[in-house]
Amino acid sequence: MVTIAERLKSAYARVEKAAQQRQSDHFNDQPVTILAVSKTKPVELIEQAYIHGHRQFGESYVQEAVDKVIHLKEKRDIEWHFIGPIQSNKSRLIAEHFSWVQSVDREKIARRLNEQRPNNLLPLNVLIQVNISADENKSGCRLEEIDQLAEFIHNCRQLTLRGLMTITEQTDDKNKQLQYFQQMKACFDRLKDQYPQLDTLSMGMSGDLEPAIAAGATMVRIGTDIFGSRK
Numbered sequence: 001m002v003t004i005a006e007r008l009k010s011a012y013a014r015v016e017k018a019a020q021q022r023q024s025d026h027f028n029d030q031p032v033t034i035l036a037v038s039k040t041k042p043v044e045l046i047e048q049a050y051i052h053g054h055r056q057f058g059e060s061y062v063q064e065a066v067d068k069v070i071h072l073k074e075k076r077d078i079e080w081h082f083i084g085p086i087q088s089n090k091s092r093l094i095a096e097h098f099s100w101v102q103s104v105d106r107e108k109i110a111r112r113l114n115e116q117r118p119n120n121l122l123p124l125n126v127l128i129q130v131n132i133s134a135d136e137n138k139s140g141c142r143l144e145e146i147d148q149l150a151e152f153i154h155n156c157r158q159l160t161l162r163g164l165m166t167i168t169e170q171t172d173d174k175n176k177q178l179q180y181f182q183q184m185k186a187c188f189d190r191l192k193d194q195y196p197q198l199d200t201l202s203m204g205m206s207g208d209l210e211p212a213i214a215a216g217a218t219m220v221r222i223g224t225d226i227f228g229s230r231k
């Protein structure tokens with residue numbers, strides 16, 4: 001049986017290879033962080049990845065995620081990222097248990113997270129989720145809404161704007177896929193001119209991390225390739 005350690009190792013190698021390719025293109029030398037997406041997977045598998053040295057984990061379902069965070073709270077150096085759709089009645093749990101939220105796509109949610117983030121915790125790191133393919137079924141704000149939302153988040157004392165996240169449409173059209181990632185990168189660079197502290201462009205998953213890294217991703221979110229397929 002393939003162990004989590006082996007799967008992690010090949011994920012690191014795959015990302016490293018794509019990042020090196022990018023460097024040889026004189027594109028960008030920022031390292032690429034791997035977020036291990038553990039949604040629907042038991043805490044034992046997260047512990048195995050942890051023992052292997054991995055520290056960044058992503059979850060999509062609030063209640064399941066909070067149970068895991070609480071179960072593993074002795075491992076204080078785990079960095080938990082919330083990456084799923086956010087309903088307003090669940091925002092408090094996210095504000096209290098996570099250090100990052102990658103799926104903020106509207107002002108109402110940002111306002112609640114800011115109000116609900118406990119004062120004894122560091123500000124919550126926030127990525128704005130962008131629906132780059134303008135797909136009806138996807139969450140995320142539209143390109144033209146980014147500036148206003150960024151300004152709002154920037155002015156929230158308990159939130160720190162770190163960058164952008166996207167999930168692109170699943171397509172076999174490699175050119176289209178790359179174009180979406182490049183559009184995101186252009187958008188990120190433009191926003192970074194205004195907010196120089198931005199450092200995170202989260203895009204690319206098990207199926208499309210090479211084009212995402214080629215276009216300039218600083219973080220990829222890998223579920224299946226590390227933890228196996230989900231039901």
Ligand SMILES: *Cc1c(COP(=O)(O)O)cnc(C)c1O
Nearest residue numbers: 037060083205206221222223224
């Ligand atoms: C589930 C999920 C992933 C991981 O997808 P894989 O294809 O399993 O790598 C990445 N990002 C988000 C937002 C997800 O919900």
